[in-house]
Amino acid sequence: MVITKKQLNKHMNELIELDSQFPDAWNKKNFLMDLPSKLKYSRLIFHTTNLIAYMICSKKEDYIHIHRICVREGFRGMGLGKNLLDSLPNKVSLCVDINNSAAFDFYVANGFTTTHCLMRKEK
Numbered sequence: 527m528v529i530t531k532k533q534l535n536k537h538m539n540e541l542i543e544l545d546s547q548f549p550d551a552w553n554k555k556n557f558l559m560d561l562p563s564k565l566k567y568s569r570l571i572f573h574t575t576n577l578i579a580y581m582i583c584s585k586k587e588d589y590i591h592i593h594r595i596c597v598r599e600g601f602r603g604m605g606l607g608k609n610l611l612d613s614l615p616n617k618v619s620l621c622v623d624i625n626n627s628a629a630f631d632f633y634v635a636n637g638f639t640t641t642h643c644l645m646r647k648e649k
């Protein structure tokens with residue numbers, strides 16, 4: 527289950543391509559950044575040799591924090607996202623964009639509740 531830096535490097539183009547859908551898309555440096563217990567709790571899923579899902583996590587206080595989670599279009603709704611979440615220990619945290627209602631509903635369906643709300647004002 528544990529991933530390696532070598533795997534991240536090998537599939538870097540696919541990670542960057544899949545992540546490019548997010549407004550705050552990660553680059554190579556982001557994906558390779560050292561974070562506490564990152565390789566232990568992050569996951570990659572393949573279909574044949576192609577990357578179809580990834581989840582990048584690290585340990586934050588008592589929680590495993592999900593920094594990125596994504597399932598490739600065409601492979602969604604098949605339980606892969608749930609499998610990724612289920613592979614983690616009990617205490618899990620994450621931030622989700624309030625406008626990403628599909629992801630928000632996915633987390634609620636998987637037992638998450640809202641504990642914080644980040645508010646912003648731009649003049």
Ligand SMILES: CC(C)(COP(=O)(O)OP(=O)(O)OC[C@H]1O[C@@H](n2cnc3c(N)ncnc32)[C@H](O)[C@@H]1OP(=O)(O)O)[C@@H](O)C(=O)NCCC(=O)NCCS
Binds near residue numbers: 601605606608628633
């Ligand atoms: C969100 C995402 C990771 C979910 O992965 P997935 O593999 O499609 O989800 P699953 O098939 O494991 O769904 C598990 C359960 O979550 C719920 N769910 C999943 N997608 C949902 C959606 N779009 N709306 C409502 N509920 C949803 C369902 O209840 C589902 O259970 P079911 O099979 O009984 O219907 C995936 O859709 C994705 O990559 N989205 C784009 C990237 C993204 O927004 N990532 C999150 C950033 S915070």
